Amino acid sequence: MKHFPIFLSLEGDRIVLAGGGDAALAKLRLLMKTEARITVFACDPAPEIITWAQIGRLSVQRRAITQEDCTGAALVYAASEDEVDDARTAKLARAAGALINVVDNLEASQFITPAIVDRDPVTVAIGTEGAAPVLARAIKAELESRLPTNLGLLARIGKTFRKAADVLPVGRPRRDFWSDWYFRDGPRALSEGEEAARTALDDLLDRHAARDAREGHVAFVGAGPGDPELLTLKARRALDEADVVIHDRLVTPEILELARREATLIDAGKEGFGPSMTQPEINQLIVTHARTGAQVVRLKGGDPTVFGRLDEEIEAVTKAGIAFHIVPGITAASASVAAIGQSLTSRGRNSSLRFLTGHDMKGFADHDWAALARSGEVAAIYMGKKSARFIQGRLLMHGADRATPVTVIENASRPDQRVLSTTLDALPSVLAEAGLTGPALTFLGLAPRAAQAALIRQQELA
Numbered sequence: 001m002k003h004f005p006i007f008l009s010l011e012g013d014r015i016v017l018a019g020g021g022d023a024a025l026a027k028l029r030l031l032m033k034t035e036a037r038i039t040v041f042a043c044d045p046a047p048e049i050i051t052w053a054q055i056g057r058l059s060v061q062r063r064a065i066t067q068e069d070c071t072g073a074a075l076v077y078a079a080s081e082d083e084v085d086d087a088r089t090a091k092l093a094r095a096a097g098a099l100i101n102v103v104d105n106l107e108a109s110q111f112i113t114p115a116i117v118d119r120d121p122v123t124v125a126i127g128t129e130g131a132a133p134v135l136a137r138a139i140k141a142e143l144e145s146r147l148p149t150n151l152g153l154l155a156r157i158g159k160t161f162r163k164a165a166d167v168l169p170v171g172r173p174r175r176d177f178w179s180d181w182y183f184r185d186g187p188r189a190l191s192e193g194e195e196a197a198r199t200a201l202d203d204l205l206d207r208h209a210a211r212d213a214r215e216g217h218v219a220f221v222g223a224g225p226g227d228p229e230l231l232t233l234k235a236r237r238a239l240d241e242a243d244v245v246i247h248d249r250l251v252t253p254e255i256l257e258l259a260r261r262e263a264t265l266i267d268a269g270k271e272g273f274g275p276s277m278t279q280p281e282i283n284q285l286i287v288t289h290a291r292t293g294a295q296v297v298r299l300k301g302g303d304p305t306v307f308g309r310l311d312e313e314i315e316a317v318t319k320a321g322i323a324f325h326i327v328p329g330i331t332a333a334s335a336s337v338a339a340i341g342q343s344l345t346s347r348g349r350n351s352s353l354r355f356l357t358g359h360d361m362k363g364f365a366d367h368d369w370a371a372l373a374r375s376g377e378v379a380a381i382y383m384g385k386k387s388a389r390f391i392q393g394r395l396l397m398h399g400a401d402r403a404t405p406v407t408v409i410e411n412a413s414r415p416d417q418r419v420l421s422t423t424l425d426a427l428p429s430v431l432a433e434a435g436l437t438g439p440a441l442t443f444l445g446l447a448p449r450a451a452q453a454a455l456i457r458q459q460e461l462a
Helices: 022-031 047-054 083-095 133-146 151-159 163-167 172-190 194-209 233-241 279-291 310-319 332-339 385-397 427-434 449-461
Strands: 014-018 037-041 059-061 075-078 099-102 115-119 122-126 217-222 244-247 264-267 295-300 323-327 354-357 379-382 405-410 418-423 440-444
Touching: 014 022, 014 083, 022 037, 022 047, 022 075, 047 059, 075 083, 083 099, 115 133, 115 151, 122 133, 122 151, 151 172, 151 194, 163 172, 163 194, 172 194, 217 233, 217 279, 217 310, 233 295, 233 323, 244 279, 279 295, 279 310, 310 323, 332 379, 332 405, 332 440, 385 427, 385 440, 405 427, 418 427
Parallel strands: 014 037, 014 075, 037 059, 075 099, 217 295, 217 323, 244 264, 244 295, 354 379
Antiparallel strands: 115 122, 379 440, 405 418, 405 440
């Protein structure tokens, strides 16, 4: 991030703009939304600028800008559309210690003006650091269509309402009150007029003040395989409402970024065959935070119901008398099979699918290896990198074909996704050579679609 986004208070401050043509007009239409004092320097200003000066929206000086004009200005814009003139303005602004923006010249500018969605006092700023102004405009258009036009009025009414700070404590009670106002009671009341909305705000506060403290709750949420776009809408909503997020090691930073900024993030990650927070410690962590009344999200990679030790955590919160719900996520097997263009089941190939975990070697040894070794069987093996030789040995011992296709997908759905296509015979050596460091899922009996088609052709020719 080269440009840090801020909202600058400009009430009563000076903004200076050098230029009087189309570029100047475009900037001025935006700048006149502020409460700043705007001065335009142009020898031949456009008629619109003259009109704005006549009605008191800005002032005009029909001459070239000087360093003295820039002194004390909060912002200076070079918008003459002439490279030499704009460079001169930029030099004067810097000498005067003022921040300079040269229109359509990112390198010469100290700040940029983003695309803005205006629902005053609600303002959404969209910036692409000059890389994609067309994209910024498209995002602006999308937001304009989604945000109701009366959102600004709701915010202005709420801004003048001071009683909530006196009646409701900081934190969840106050957030719940304002959430009900902006997304339920406010829009409903505003349809009957502004006065009705103000009355509804008082009534809403009375109801919230009379409420008992909200009880803690735990949401067991699936974070999916890593791509934020694969999160469910319910998962996004849970993250937005969470006071505390207790997450696994496999949850990506991009997904954690979606949590509410004020939420407490706790890494409770486990690492196979390495240092870990114990399961009893995680259980106690969940219960402790929920007992304070917090809305807790227990965020697990993939789907929480698949090899996530969910039952133990549910048992802990149930024993503590804490309510919970489960939000499913896309499990690694689904993301991985999509990455290789295959399906988990296929008529004529396999009508069943086995999910195995290679993390618990004691339980891993008890699988029906004879059934898994049969031709056409498909299994998805989670956390199996370190047990590849064990898997190979058990299957070969029970008669599996050494040429059985095996595919390993590392970091499924993520930008650094990697696919290794091999056979049961070569599996341990291929994994050792690849040096995988990310989470990986192993498919027994599945090859990527292109490799599978080539294998079938070879068998037909044999």
